[in-house]
Amino acid sequence: MTPEQQTAVEGLLRSHAAAPGGLLPLLHAVQDQLGYLPPAAVPLIASAFNRTRAEIEGVISFYHDFHTEPPARHTLRLCRAEACQCMGGEALAAQLRDSLGLPDEGVSADGELGLIPVYCLGACACAPALELDGRLHARVTPDKLRQLLQGLKGGEGAC
């Protein structure tokens, strides 16, 4: 952890550790701020919450949202649940596999794009759906996916 990261974690711990059941909000807050949960933060969190490191690690590993490595510059969360599968969602997954060499989950060779499967984004009436850098897109066609990926390469509006 960099000194800046450590300061950030300590600041967040001060505002969260006292709240009843405050661990998930704390983990979200750290991840929102740093982009991921640095493993070196675990001992700090454990001592602030008066729990063991194993417990904290157990919580982090239980939830699909929490990541212990820095994310790629862009994150694409593709819905793989039933309603999207029935509307061409699997073809979008195949498209990502073919065009970026990305399997169901992983980071593109250039390290720019991280792909994460999700199971339902609540857009099932306008399937298939995906979320790119936090923004929801629905009725996604192969063309639209291509445009979205192209847009990332353009650089502008990235991040």
Added chain:
Amino acid sequence: MLTVYIPMDSVACAVGADDVAQRFAEEAARRGMALDIRRTSSRGLFWLEPLVEVDTPHGRAGFRTVTPEDVSGLLAIDMAAVRDHLLSIGLVDELPYLKSQQRLLFARAGLTRPLSLDDYLAAGGYQGLEKAAAMSGDDIVANVLDSGLRGRGGAAFPAGIKWRTVRQAGADSKYVVCNADEGDSGSFADRMLMEGDPFLLLEGMTIAGLAVGATRGYIYVRSEYAPAIAVLRQAIVIAREHGYLGDNVAHGGHDFDIEVREGAGAYICGEETSLLESLEGKRGTVRAKPPLPALQGLFGQPTLVHNVLSLASVPLILARGAAWYRNFGMGRSLGTMAFQLAGNVRRGGLVERAFGLTLRELVLDYGGGTASGRPLKAVQLGGPLGAWIPPSLLDTPLDYEALAAIGAMLGHGGAVLADDTVDMGRMARFAMRFCAIESCGKCTPCRIGSTRGVEVIDRLLAAGNAEEKSRQHALLDDLCLTMQHGSLCALGGMTPFPVQSALKYFPADFGLTSQENAQ
């Protein structure tokens, strides 16, 4: 001044509503035209989104699937000739899809601005709480009991009984927890309600708090619903400022406040005890019951856990009366149900109707069949743990008991349509895989069984001869039985439903003949 109504619902925006609203603002500015752009909730007519509405002398008229390119043309038309426009759908309230619905919970959908307390109050908001604040907790509970309301989260347990249990439990502190984890594919009614009518949920929770004697409420929202979380947090601040939350709520002498908590991408946290563990800051491992959460729930205290729509039903029951609510529905399925049409469906959206319509009416009359125009193959009702229902069973009434009789369930009311290109062997495999990904790991049939299930289905699908097929098939049946009867909760216990229904109704997709299947 012309007023246009454009939804701010996240899915409407995901198909362009924000871009359309922005173009309206730009075009109006360019023309020096006074234009009032109101960002409302969504009507839930998602196949029409972005659905733009304008006031006419006869009511609101709508334009369907509007793109930014359409905006300039729309501003140029004569409002008296709205109907002639290519995108016109006429008066929105007259659409058969909407007109035939009984929108109680979603009465304000598409009409009000989600964060306008004035809009909410003008449309009947907080009347239930005003009444409840003047009643005893016992009387509020009696109202909910009389209404016959059953939980909308899936298990359909009578709400009033749970309220009574929590009310009668002696404890220093009690909690009301709203389950807004809505993880089922095909479901989006909770999302629509939270994004579109947040005060309704807050009002329902507050009434529940007064009734059972709780002073604190939590809304546990799945992290995938960031816009809903943001709207709820803002609504809570507004409600507090106006005395609808906080100390001495609605001058009734009770305190009640609400906090929104964000989930972290675990489907199992929709199961109520897993959700409580998660709220306590732990892994979302399912607890054995008893003790019931109503007696020992959050932090070991009596806790009323309800789905979003169950809690949102309460203000109406209080405002209009239990007897009025019972007028809707049939048998033991009372009130209205928010059905959701999703997947490969021509008219996807929200259908709120009293219990009693059939699956055929829902899927064909409302939904219009598949979006692809290909033959309908199956409907999965009630999320990833629900059975795949073949077209031959479409006449089944959509009520809890009738569905149970065909091995299906209503769950949270979501219906996913699949056309004939969908391979049910793959869907069965997906069901097992989903269970493996989302299992909390507490019990063996689910944790190990789901992984073995994927393997057995792979072998069954790959088997080259009849003998091997039938061996794997028998193994799968056996495994499903073990999961069904040996699992602690419905994730392991009901994953066999989509698997076995796929096998039963679509044996050809597994390379089985129906005879082999009958054995």
